[in-house]
Amino acid sequence: MSTAAIGFLYAGATLGVMFSGMPIAFALGAVAVLFMAFFMPGASLDTVTQNVYEEMASITLLSIPLFILKGAAIGKSRAGQDLYSAMHAWMHKIPGGLGIANVFACAIFAAMAGSSPATCSAIGSAGIPEMRRRGYSGGFAAGIIAAGGTLGILLPPSITMILYAVAAEQSLGRLFLAGIGPGLLLVTLFAIYAGVRFRQEYAAAKRAYEAGGARSPILAEDTYTMAQRLGTLHRVLPFIILLTGVMVALYGGYATPSETAGLGGVLALGLIAAVYGVWRPRDLEPILSATIRESTMLMLIIGMSLLYSYVMSYLHISQAAAQAIVALQLSKWVLLAAILLLVVVLGFFLPPVSIILMTAPIILPPLKAAGFDLVWFGIAMTIVMEMGLIHPPVGLNIFVIKNIAPEIPLGDVIWGTVPFVLLMALAIVLLCLFPGIATWLPDAVMGVK
DSSP, X not given: OOHHHHHHHHHHHHHHHHHTTOOHHHHHHHHHHHHXXXXXXGGGGGGHHHHHHHHHOXXXXXXXXXXXXXXXXXXXXXXXHHHHHHHHHHHTTSTTHHHHHHHHHHHHHHHHHOOHHHHHHHHHHHHHHHHHHTTOOHHHHHHHHHHHHHGGGTSSSOHHHHHHHHHHTOOHHHHHHHHHHHHHHHHHHHHHHHHHHHHHHHHHHHHXXXXXXXXXXXXXXXOOOHHHXXXXXXXTHHHHHHHHHHHHHHHTTSSOHHHHHHHHHHHHHHHHHHHHOOOSHHHHHHHHHHHHXXXXXXXXXXXXXXXXXXXXXXXXXXXXXXXXXXXXXXXXXXXXXXXXXXXXXXXXXXXXXXXXXXXXXXXXXXXXXXXXXXXXXXHHHHHHHHHHXXXXXXXXXXXXXXXXXXXXXXXXXXHHHHHXXXXXXXXXXXXXXXXXXXXHHHHHHHOOO
């Protein structure tokens, strides 16, 4: 059988198994083992566990469960609510300050926790009820939190970037630094939209009130004294110091990513013990259980995805696909657009982890041959995968929001995220026009490659 025929069969089998409802990790592993049995030497089945172990025996991957522990410690405490309260107190005088405060709170929390669902849950559980109480429409409030949560896979530490660094064989430090500029760009775009949309909702509520309607809570003004604002900082500053310390340790060359992750996890546990009194075994049990569950699920997906990619490489499917893409002789930007469109489509069905590990062997060689910086592309790909977190049918953040705010109709949540998806598309365009948004900081700190 030709390589092309095996490749189409491989893709068809993968789609068939996934649409059967089988969990992604088991689906990828089942397809890989099936093709090993039929198209690879018989002895290859005896080495499945060895292959999975060798693929996962990476010191970089060790940082994943440690970063998850750090995120769980922060996410299971009141850090999210306190961070939101502090941002609201300091930004309440800005038009739309409540929505903008939620955007900034999501960004800071995402940088501390490194998890999109955790960011949505921690900030949304406090932010959405408060925005709804102040008269924000359900779709607007949900969209702000869902989009803000996506920053968890772009702002360092990012588990998605860790996996991309392994798959693309790129410097994790460079990727983390490259994500900061685009992350700040998205925060700025989200904040501007929140301010503009607030003005529209405020003006509509004011017109309705002047026409004889009921006074909307959105017309009310918050007031905080300086003492009240300063009083919000004592619970937040320790976590900001933690975030700063982790970044200094990583980028200052004082620790490897794995050591930094371990340091962050230990310090996060220490801080929630000191600030919130979370130190007893019954208090730590939810944190450790969540860490074990998420780490096990993620590492299982990683292991099966790596086995899937190994089989694809052994059967020369990935090499043949890459050669076929190169043979099309597409222009540089058409090639990029086609690949990013492929990532968008895959985002309808797959989480970022699987997308990276399944597509890297196919798409990275043509991109490198076309002259793209793979660190820059990793950021562009991450933003596209962020879009997958807030558009259906998978849209993980959409369902997290629906879980914490069940009173908001699902249709309103989805429509509330659409403007943010468009803003992410705009960020991709800006990143293409001005690649220095991503590459300037890593080049300045670590030198030009």
